Amino acid sequence: MFRHFKFVFLLVLLLLAFFTKVSLQEMLVVALVLYGFNYFFSTRTKNKPQPAQAETKEEIRKALISTGTAYYAQLSEPQRLVFEERVLNFIGQKQFIARGEGMVITTEIKVQIAACAVQLTFGLPELHFTHFRTILIYPDRYYSTIYKRYHCGEVNTNGIIVLSWRDFETGTRNAQDGLNLGLHEMAHALHQENSLHPGAYDFLNQEYLTCWQCLSEAEQSRMQAEKSVFRRLCAAPDTHEFFAVTVELFFEMPLLLEKEHPEIYQALSNLLNQDPARQAG
């Protein structure tokens, strides 16, 4: 509509130039000046900072406590302040969209999702998963028209993270069963973010990442042959899924993962710069 307006505006100027005494050059100068004004103000509008975040630091802290976020609960007070700041910043950069009947986005929902991203990257410099701007939340599993089946979560290359809230909550309710949809999808997002922007960030140490990739492929074959207690690791169809499942176990069953697969545990500990087995012990 606005594009059409510009076209009509230029046409009127040209017609005026033909039918009045004003020269074409003068009309073009006027058009250029008006176009410059329009460009300046529209650019300013586009680059305008996002509106102030609805959540305050106090609300973030309250939500982290009331939702019983296990990882946050075991942090020291100075660490909690850093964690809260990161959650606040993460939320400020994402658009949370409710999908499906009855789904309403609350501060608690945003905080719990952000807390998974922050937990995963807490040992690294602050990271906002900038490729992923939108988080879609369904109340329950949703039907994927692409894969022709119901999903509980996914991370796609268009920069969207999709979650089933029921599955997300089930995952966070028990922090020791090795199942956590939020951490799983954030692990996919981290992996994808790192491969999309190689060199742009140094959040994953290249040496540790190479080590992880070599080790995870070899270890998965060994796990399948020796029948690891972690059946989901054996069944992971590719290295991306293997990484996401290992992240869940790393945080929720660190002692068992370290005991059963010490090299895998150590490689991930190096990569994420965290050592949950020491905190659990």
Ligand SMILES: [Zn+2]
């Ligand atoms: Zn997955």
